[in-house]
Amino acid sequence: MSVKKQSNARATQSIRSPNDDLNQQIIRLLQQDGRMAFSEIAQQLDVSEGTIRNRVSGLRDNNMLRIVAMSDPVATEYTTDAMIGLNVATGVTPRQVAERLEKNPRVVFILWVAGRYDLIIELVSDDDDALKDFLEFDIHASDDIANADVMPGLKNFKNQFLLKQSLQE
Amino acid sequence: MSVKKQSNARATQSIRSPNDDLNQQIIRLLQQDGRMAFSEIAQQLDVSEGTIRNRVSGLRDNNMLRIVAMSDPVATEYTTDAMIGLNVATGVTPRQVAERLEKNPRVVFILWVAGRYDLIIELVSDDDDALKDFLEFDIHASDDIANADVMPGLKNFKNQFLLKQSLQE
DNA sequence: CATCATGATACGAAATTCGAAATTTTCGCA
């Protein structure tokens, strides 16, 4: 399957956790069952329960991991969704624009990229005016954006974070 | 009299959902924290712990509820992350391409869009060759893609999980 | 080499979950 680098004490010194591979394995188990007992995870991964507890709470505190319930109807019904490719105005950094847009709760994803655009963002909402409002107030009303390519979502085929995650069963 | 849509003794009865409002409230709480203790849920909703336990296991058994961990791959792994805008070849539908790419576990997001591209996908991985391999085997080796704009991720400013309910916190 | 910091572990106490039986509620039906 994957590469499985066990003791790669190299650059994987992540944001705030050593031994990243353990975190990945914990996450992998919790992705299958978000309620799996820490003690069982510990047993499967051959470490102590306290370690699992510390790791999980650490990951959660840093918003790197979220354990939530999803009910199929709800999860499948978020739709009005658009990807927007942005080019920032001259003299403005992508970071500055990102920090402004970040505050909008409908913007759920902001990635600084190289290539045709400077930023790619994802906009979701449950009401049809959201896109219009966003364009009006967050894009056109600001002079830090030179160009915005709006690509309305038509159908979401895959989103690792939404259900469907049940693979490998 | 009562409009509540309380116990619709129709087909929904057999599954296991009498008092639907209670299920909704349970789900609402678990959407905020998938690990909330049954006893605490019970306390908040003023029913017994056993009821919560029965409801949750019933919902889960019937695949009406899923409790999973979601991790931000970019935050948890040290990954290369790319957004790729795709245009499908003539005579091919975005759906067909999506169904092919969907199988690749490194593709975590596939959205059919209107606009400059047909599909926008997100690729994550834990090693640097992944992008090259993906382009080689999944893009160039296939004749269903007319164009691919690769935009390597530079920095992820925001990646909020795309759950409707997370908007209302 | 001592010290400090960080993470892992150990362990008793508190809390939670579990299984199963008892109780209550629901609902069809005469």
Place this chain on the structure above:
DNA sequence: TGCGAAAATTTCGAATTTCGTATCATGATG
């Protein structure tokens, strides 16, 4: 309206898990 069966809820002691905290191991630092 009342009865009985089925379903849902509650109860409760035991098993399990989680939690708080102290201790240990490992590096980094001066």
